[in-house]
Amino acid sequence: MPFYMTRRLIARRSFLMVKSVAIVGAGVSGLTCAVVFAERGCRTAIFAEATGQHTTSAAAAAVWFPYDAEPVDSVIAWALETYDVLVDLSRDSQTGVSVLELRQFSRTDEIAIPDWSIPLGPQRLFAVATGLRPVSDRPQRDGDNLFQSGFALSVPLMDTMIYLDYLANRFIKTGGEINANVRLEKFEDVDPRFDLVINCAGIGARGLVPDADLEPHRGQVAIVPKIDNLNCAIVCDDEPLMYAVPRANDCVFGGTNEISDDLAVDPAATSTIVAECSRALNIDKPKVRAERVGLRPFRKSGVRLERGKLRDGRTVIHNYGHGGSGFTLSWGCAQKVFDLANR
Numbered sequence: 001m002p003f004y005m006t007r008r009l010i011a012r013r014s015f016l017m018v019k020s021v022a023i024v025g026a027g028v029s030g031l032t033c034a035v036v037f038a039e040r041g042c043r044t045a046i047f048a049e050a051t052g053q054h055t056t057s058a059a060a061a062a063v064w065f066p067y068d069a070e071p072v073d074s075v076i077a078w079a080l081e082t083y084d085v086l087v088d089l090s091r092d093s094q095t096g097v098s099v100l101e102l103r104q105f106s107r108t109d110e111i112a113i114p115d116w117s118i119p120l121g122p123q124r125l126f127a128v129a130t131g132l133r134p135v136s137d138r139p140q141r142d143g144d145n146l147f148q149s150g151f152a153l154s155v156p157l158m159d160t161m162i163y164l165d166y167l168a169n170r171f172i173k174t175g176g177e178i179n180a181n182v183r184l185e186k187f188e189d190v191d192p193r194f195d196l197v198i199n200c201a202g203i204g205a206r207g208l209v210p211d212a213d214l215e216p217h218r219g220q221v222a223i224v225p226k227i228d229n230l231n232c233a234i235v236c237d238d239e240p241l242m243y244a245v246p247r248a249n250d251c252v253f254g255g256t257n258e259i260s261d262d263l264a265v266d267p268a269a270t271s272t273i274v275a276e277c278s279r280a281l282n283i284d285k286p287k288v289r290a291e292r293v294g295l296r297p298f299r300k301s302g303v304r305l306e307r308g309k310l311r312d313g314r315t316v317i318h319n320y321g322h323g324g325s326g327f328t329l330s331w332g333c334a335q336k337v338f339d340l341a342n343r
């Protein structure tokens with residue numbers, strides 16, 4: 001059992017009321033819940049149509065930062081809880097979690113440093129040129145004045161190529177079971193031997209619940225080779241959305257955010273993303289290794305984290321609608337699911 005959970009979990013184990021849990025979904029929400037329940041002694045199984053690199057979670061840049069998710073108060077609380085767990089995980093190099101500097105910029109305004117970030121020690125950035133070469137070394141280029149203001153914050157980054165496997169392996173080592181290629185039409189189809197069903201279906205909850213409040217916020221990224229000297233993540237949420245996130249073996253360039261169900265790669269979007277990131281970093285355009293598209297499960301009325309009843313009398317706990325913050329909220333939400341299950 002990981003050291004950061006030991007004391008708290010032993011204290012809670014004696015209150016365990018749920019014996020067997022079926023989790024629908026193998027993205028970051030489903031895997032994190034699976035780890036939490038399995039490590040606390042529940043028989044836990046995942047049922048999911050897609051797993052690993054085929055989920056929306058695999059398309060994410062997976063930087064810790066609350067973005068495109070509601071309601072603000074709960075989101076911040078779950079995010080801060082998740083932050084602590086991820087910082088602990090970053091001490092183990094096998095997890096795929098690291099802590100890096102996030103530089104958040106604005107093209108137009110004096111950027112507001114959010115109140116919730118104050119305990120994390122944000123630093124206002126006075127030099128907003130993000131080109132990787134010093135400005136004095138070369139003639140002024142467009143990227144130098146791309147941004148008007150910015151701040152820096154140390155945040156966890158999850159390398160999805162490593163982290164999703166880490167979660168799955170940690171779950172399996174505890175005796176958990178992952179049933180892939182299982183498409184459910186309704187929750188009542190889950191094997192009746194499981195007394196609790198947890199819904200971590202992401203955008204799939206739209207049809208499964210059903211829930212018309214879910215909106216697909218389509219995101220596309222380009223994976224490029226590692227960029228020399230890029231040691232921090234650079235993000236600008238103004239239009240056009242732009243981010244460059246260095247990972248262990250490559251770099252994620254983004255991005256887009258539009259309401260659309262289209263999972264096909266748009267080559268024009270890739271060109272725009274690569275051009276904008278290269279301009280901001282003041283580098284030549286790198287070769288694109290891969291392109292990925294995912295549907296952020298944005299829920300207009302906010303993340304759904306509550307108990308419900310299935311037609312067969314079993315309890316379902318919904319945990320979906322995390323929008324652009326599924327990684328950022330993952331451990332806080334999984335803890336809340338566990339508390340709801342044992343209420």
Ligand SMILES: Cc1cc2nc3c(=O)[nH]c(=O)nc-3n(C[C@H](O)[C@H](O)[C@H](O)COP(=O)(O)OP(=O)(O)OC[C@H]3O[C@@H](n4cnc5c(N)ncnc54)[C@H](O)[C@@H]3O)c2cc1C
Nearest residue numbers: 025026027029049050057062063184202204219294326328
């Ligand atoms: C381009 C992009 C960049 C992002 N960047 C970040 C970021 O930097 N930080 C961050 O925190 N978040 C980010 N996100 C958001 C994050 O990826 C999502 O919030 C998160 O992946 C949602 O995870 P999930 O487990 O809820 O859903 P998913 O990863 O979509 O997983 C859903 C699971 O449910 C299964 N499922 C669905 N329907 C059914 C069914 N009927 N039967 C069986 N199985 C079913 C699926 O097969 C899958 O296994 C980004 C997203 C995108 C697209």
